[in-house]
Amino acid sequence: MRAPHNAQVPALPSPDDTNDTDEALMLRYAGGELGAFDTLYSRHELAVWRFVFRSVKVQAVADDLLQDVWFAVARNAGSYEVKAKFRTWLFTLAHNRLVDHLRTAKHHASLDASDDDERSLVNTLAADSGFGPVRQLQSREQAAALIAAVEQLPFEQRQAFLLQAEGDLGVQEIAQATGVSFETAKSRLRYARASLRQQLQEFAP
Missing domain, CATH: 1.10.1740.10 (RNA polymerase sigma factor, region 2, helix turn helix motif)
Structure with missing residues (x-):
């Protein structure tokens, strides 16, 4: 493999x-x-x-x-x-x-994303028309800020967000994948998006 x-x-x-x-x-x-x-x-x-x-x-x-x-x-x-x-x-x-x-795991190394990794996540998020300012991210600096913001999310919120961004899962599917209720999954996703918007305010149009 x-x-x-x-x-x-x-x-x-x-x-x-x-x-x-x-x-x-x-x-x-x-x-x-x-x-x-x-x-x-x-x-x-x-x-x-x-x-x-x-x-x-x-x-x-x-x-x-x-x-x-x-x-x-x-x-x-x-x-x-x-x-x-x-x-x-x-x-x-x-x-x-x-x-x-x-x-x-005993410990985790810090994130060291390549240009391709950054562009991949940015392109994925940009396809989500409901994510506002993220669609405007273009530069490497902005992409790095997005990666850092995602990394700072609490684990449960980050999982919910990445399952949607990378896995293309809906809220009910995220709930099923993580073993929580629909409302819990929806709440985690909402908090994740709110946190990312707040951290990326400087890039808003």
Whole structure:
């Protein structure tokens, strides 16, 4: 399994997989079709890696956790049922593995994001038309300020925010992934956004 940030050319799905839903592909993989796993991996590896990396802040650890998440997908394939979107199920696995890791971690290194990492998060957030001043972020200085602001969020708020920004999950899906109520997930997301807006006021138009 490769680390997504080092990938130069993404894996191309076979023509038969191009229009298949994630859920259909996962069921096919559970039935023994290994190529379906490759397609799922190529679709979601980068988003999962970014989600994990922005929480652990150490590239090597993020790489290891990414592998753990996809090994969990493989281990649980036999019991997989379409009860929610595959993406929700996948990020639930990622969140749970991340929580397990952080519970046992002794310390964490500071975030050292590359230009690509910064632009990735900025571009993701810029696509969210409801996030106001973040859409105006363009310079490296502004991107660095955004990364720093996300890092300073309390863990629960940061998880909710990144699950939406990186995982493209809705509030109900965030609640499911983190094991909390809809109102709790909504509240965490609201507080995260309010905090980021406050920290990024100087960049508002």
